Each structure stands twice: as structure tokens, then as C-alpha cells.
Amino acid sequence: MAIQLEINGKQTALDAPGEMPLLWALRDLANLTGTKYGCGMALCGACTVHVDGAPVRACVTPVSTVEGKPVTTIEGVGRDAAGRAVQAAWEELDVVQCGYCQSGQIMSAAALLRGNPRPTDDDIDEAMSGNACRCATYVRIRAAIHRAAQALA
Numbered sequence: 001m002a003i004q005l006e007i008n009g010k011q012t013a014l015d016a017p018g019e020m021p022l023l024w025a026l027r028d029l030a031n032l033t034g035t036k037y038g039c040g041m042a043l044c045g046a047c048t049v050h051v052d053g054a055p056v057r058a059c060v061t062p063v064s065t066v067e068g069k070p071v072t073t074i075e076g077v078g079r080d081a082a083g084r085a086v087q088a089a090w091e092e093l094d095v096v097q098c099g100y101c102q103s104g105q106i107m108s109a110a111a112l113l114r115g116n117p118r119p120t121d122d123d124i125d126e127a128m129s130g131n132a133c134r135c136a137t138y139v140r141i142r143a144a145i146h147r148a149a150q151a152l153a
Contacts, residue, residue, distance in 0.1 A: 002025035003067050007032065008076025018064030022056075025063040026073060034103050038132070045131030048104035049073050055111040057130075074103035081152060082113040085095045089147035104130050107144050117152055119145065134147035 007030055014029045028034045035058055038046030042057035049058045050072040077083035086109045096102050112119055112127040124145050133141065150153045
């Protein structure tokens, strides 16, 4: 069954069963492999994408539930000012170590800054609490979010 999605601003029809997790529809059918599989239980945040601008865990989101809604992946997050600022700050501060979790981290950070352009450390910790980093780059992640917020001010 073809499911109609708007992915990164483009209308896309995917031949997917409705219960297929959005993660696999994006990776296997739309060939957008920047969104990562981490735990499969919405605990680590590696699979974070935006649906209607809100961060969601694609590993547990049935593709049918996002039909007709705008989906943004790491490949498209730089299309707006918040996404570009976060990506630039990540590079400037050399946040990435192994990099596996970083697409999910960037997606959560961009969503935070769209809703709260001047986050405190507590705001950042709360917004990022669902994103795990095995390399423990949390200090650099927080610094990059503050840097991105300054760039947006």
C-alpha cells in the first residue's frame, strides 16, 4: 500500500505496510540513512526525526501515523535557521566523537531552539534527556546548543 509522506519538503509515496516503523521506511524505502537505529525501543534517541516540527522517535512510530504530515530528517534539518545554526555549532565545537547518536542529538537540539531560542542548562538537559551518547559528549553538546542559540539571537 502506498503511503504519502512529505519528507524534507518533497512529496514521497512509499510502498510500505502501515505498521512499518517510520525509521525503516525512511532508511530502506526512501534511502535516507542519516537517521540511525539505536535501541528500537525509543530509549536512546538515535532515530529522532521531526514530524510537524516536533521530535519523535522513528523506531516506534508506525509510518501510517505520519501520512500527510511533514517529516524532517537529518538530511533536511539544515533548511531552516535553527537547523543550520545547530549544525554549524556542532562543527565549530567539534562535538562529534563516534558520531552514531549525533543525527538524533542535532534533531532534538534544533527542535528545542525552534521552541525556546534562549534555553538554560536545565532546559537543554530536559530537552536532550531522551538522547543517549555512548561517548559522553554531553558537555560539548550543551555548549553547541548555547552557541547555536547565540547565533540565532
